[in-house]
Amino acid sequence: GENVEQHPSTLSVQEGDSAVIKCTYSDSASNYFPWYKQELGKGPQLIIDIRSNVGEKKDQRIAVTLNKTAKHFSLHITETQPEDSAVYFCAANTNAGKSTFGDGTTLTVKP
Amino acid sequence: DGGITQSPKYLFRKEGQNVTLSCEQNLNHDAMYWYRQDPGQGLRLIYYSQIVNDFQKGDIAEGYSVSREKKESFPLTVTSAQKNPTAFYLCASSKQATNQPQHFGDGTRLSIL
Numbered sequence: 001g002e003n004v005e006q007h008p009s010t011l012s013v014q015e016g017d018s019a020v021i022k023c024t025y026s027d028s029a030s031n032y033f034p035w036y037k038q039e040l041g042k043g044p045q046l047i048i049d050i051r052s053n054v055g056e057k058k059d060q061r062i063a064v065t066l067n068k069t070a071k072h073f074s075l076h077i078t079e080t081q082p083e084d085s086a087v088y089f090c091a092a093n094t095n096a097g098k099s100t101f102g103d104g105t106t107l108t109v110k111p
Numbered sequence: 112d113g114g115i116t117q118s119p120k121y122l123f124r125k126e127g128q129n130v131t132l133s134c135e136q137n138l139n140h141d142a143m144y145w146y147r148q149d150p151g152q153g154l155r156l157i158y159y160s161q162i163v164n165d166f167q168k169g170d171i172a173e174g175y176s177v178s179r180e181k182k183e184s185f186p187l188t189v190t191s192a193q194k195n196p197t198a199f200y201l202c203a204s205s206k207q208a209t210n211q212p213q214h215f216g217d218g219t220r221l222s223i224l
Contacts, residue, residue: 001170006153032210043117043201043215044154051210089153097142097161097209098169101153 002027004092006102013080014110021105023090024072032093033073035064037086038104044089048075080109114138117202117216123224124189124196132187132219134202140214141207143185147171148199148218157200160185161207189221197223 003026013019023033031052036044050057050064050073057064061080066073077084087106091099115136124130136143142161146154156169160179174193179185185204189196199220203213 004153009151034212036215041217043115043203043217045215046212049212093210095209097207098156098159099144099154099213101146101155103151103153 002030002092002094002098002100004090004100004102006090006105008105009103010106010108012108012110015080015082017080019075019077019080019084019107019109021075021088021090021107022072023074023092023102024070025092025100026071027092027094028068028071029094030092031095033064033066034091034093034099035075036089036091038089039086047088077107080107082109082111085109115202115204115214115216117200117219119219120217122219122221124221125224127191129188129190130221132189132200132202132221134185134187134216135183136185136204136214137183138204138206138214139182140204141182142205142211143179144203144205144213145169145175145177145185145187146201146203148201154201157187196221 034049038044063076090102118133144159145157158177160166176188203215205211205213
């Protein structure tokens with residue numbers, strides 16, 4: 001089955017700096033890669049996603065890049081703000097319909 | 112507002128008891144999912160359903176059971192066979208089972224008395 005590894009497990013940055021979270025996946029059939037943000041006591045919420053026919057996608061301060069050959073994808077957050085502090089999860093989906101999640105990255109943005 | 116609702120938010124179970132966690136969605140989504148989240152870990156899939164009256168085991172189905180009698184509802188029963196049930200349980204739904212984002216509820220935290 002699919003295996004998703006996510007790094008780092010914790011990340012601390014100064015407000016205004018950039019943050020990068022990386023994920024690798026094992027199943028070359030995976031073709032959809034969402035990123036979720038989870039705040040304390042809440043369920044995860046989708047923040048951005050990318051499909052395998054695209055190499056990069058951007059939405060304001062958030063961007064995701066995908067390298068299918070190397071089987072890795074990354075989340076980039078620029079100009080970080082304290083409200084960006086949360087746990088971020090990557091996931092990989094195949095056409096079988098199941099999502100496999102990484103173990104999460106706890107991002108802390110220091111004011 | 113459309114969304115996915117889990118209840119209760121907190122649940123306590125005595126040893127040997129079965130408990131049922133509720134999950135309801137009004138998003139008209141076909142697929143629904145149950146995940147378990149332990150501290151510092153990712154989401155592990157318990158069961159999922161792509162259509163009414165059909166469901167499949169996920170990676171950690173032992174000690175759990177589900178039903179999907181209505182499109183809107185996907186309750187999860189944690190049975191007494193689940194020896195370590197203390198966790199945060201998340202329900203999600205999506206338009207289709209493939210290549211669509213999942214919408215999550217705010218979870219139920221289950222604890223053993």
